[in-house]
Amino acid sequence: MLPDLSPFMALRRHLAIAHHVPGRIRVKLAAAALARLPDVDPEPFIALTKRIQGVNAIRVNVASLSVVIEYDVRQIAAPVWERLLAGDTAEIEAILRDHIGRTA
Template identity: 45%
Template sequence: MPATAPLATDGIDESWDLARYAGWLRIAHHIPGRIRLKLAAEGQGSLNDVLADVKRFVATASTAPGIRAVSLNLLARSCLVEYDPKQIAPAAWTDLIDGTRSAEALALTHRLVGTDRHPA
């Protein structure tokens, strides 16, 4: 199966649509283990809706396995995510932002929505 073929969501809430990020996030800088995401000026929806999505992303990413730290700078309209590239494929971020339903993006989505969390 090609990496860009649609994949089953395996129980992921459909409100966490991978393509939703394509409209309001872009990758400003990325090296394995560290990615800076910028809030795109052409983002869709009201500012309150976008901020709610950003805050939800930060809250879920902050506790996801493989993510070391998340910092949000609303003035700079950016979010820095430090992650373990051994646990999260660097390509997963590009696919997630582009809305590509690759296996890597789906695995990252599972982590972000909590379906990949392990009890302590």
């Protein structure tokens, strides 16, 4: 079962890929978003990411407003991350259905 995507969808428009090499991606929150979203909670993004099969580690850097995600490139193709941040809801749901709980 997919989680409620509305918290992620609200936050993701403020996220951008700051650096990406296969197996490691850094996603950054726009500083301007803090003015519009004073109570930004990264937890929905983190919780959703933790459920993706192939994610090995997640590190949050509050000072730089970024999250580093280490992942297994054999389980998650690099373009998947771009689609999670830019795709429409149907595309994101399809990606998550394919990557969440495959072994559960």
